[in-house]
Amino acid sequence: MKNGNFIKYAFGTHYCHVDAVHATSPKADRFTDEIVAGILEKTGCAGIIGTVSRTIADLNRPPGKDNDEAVWEYRDVICQFLYSLGLLGLGSRNLAKPYLHIGIHGMRDLIHGPLSIEVGTIYGKTCSAKVRKWFGETLKAKVHEAIPEAKVVFDKHWVGNISLAAHRWGEGRHYPGYGKNYNAFQVEIARTLREHHRQEMIGVLAEIVTEFNGMFSRR
Known part of the structure; x- marks a missing residue:
């Protein structure tokens, strides 16, 4: 992995990155770095791991006086991923093909139970309806196969931060976004799943990355 000032990151070969x-x-989301590293190892996709605490500079927020430099470093690396995959032409900001961004976060067991996952899309603002449907159906099926008692919910408590939608639709003239082919999901994983079922989570998410690349991005 390469080291930045606020993140470390690796380029990949899939039309996807996980972070x-x-x-x-x-205030770390424990074990999320290990989950991302595991997905990268299994799939070869790109990835980003924050190396600064959210108490100093929160990367999951729009840029402001406390996190401006960190957020722009993070966004610049995402842009580098897209250029390296050939998804952005010279002078263009709209992606040529569908792209998947999976943000791995941690939530307490008390929110939905110890074997739960919540996916935030800001009620569909961060992704297309087609990809949201596919992602939901695929994630639920694979999680049920790996851990039958686990459950997946969408947009209930952790619906996602508006900064996630900015990658798709932009945020003023300084960050125009990448258009309708950018699909982002904030995946909140309960503590018990992260700690005691980490390999299952890595396997499920790695399969999703691989299937997305085959179904949506090689057409």
Whole structure:
């Protein structure tokens, strides 16, 4: 992995990246960095792991006086991923093909139970309806196969931060976004799943990355 000032990152060969922006203490989402590293190892996709605590500079927020430099470094690396895959032409900001961004976060067991996952899309603003349907159906099926008692919910408590939608639709003239082919999901994983079923989670998400690449991005 390459080291930036606020993140470490690796380029990949799939039309997808996974990240863990809250991986560093204090107030870390424990084990999310290990999940991202595991997915990268299994799939060869790109990835980003935050090396700054959210208490200093929160990467999962729009840029502001406390996190401006960190957020722009994070966004610049995403742009580098897209250029390296040939998804952006010279002078263009709209992606040529569908792209998947999976943000791995951690939530407490008390929110939905110890074997739960919540996916945030800001009620569909961060992704297309087609990809949202596919992602939901595929994730639920694979999670049920790996851990039958686990459950997956969408947009209930952790619906996602508006900064996630900015990658798709933009955020003023300084960050125009990448258009309708950018699909982002904030995946909140309960503590018990992260700690005691980490390999199952890595396997499920790695399969999703691989299937997305085959179904949506090689057409």
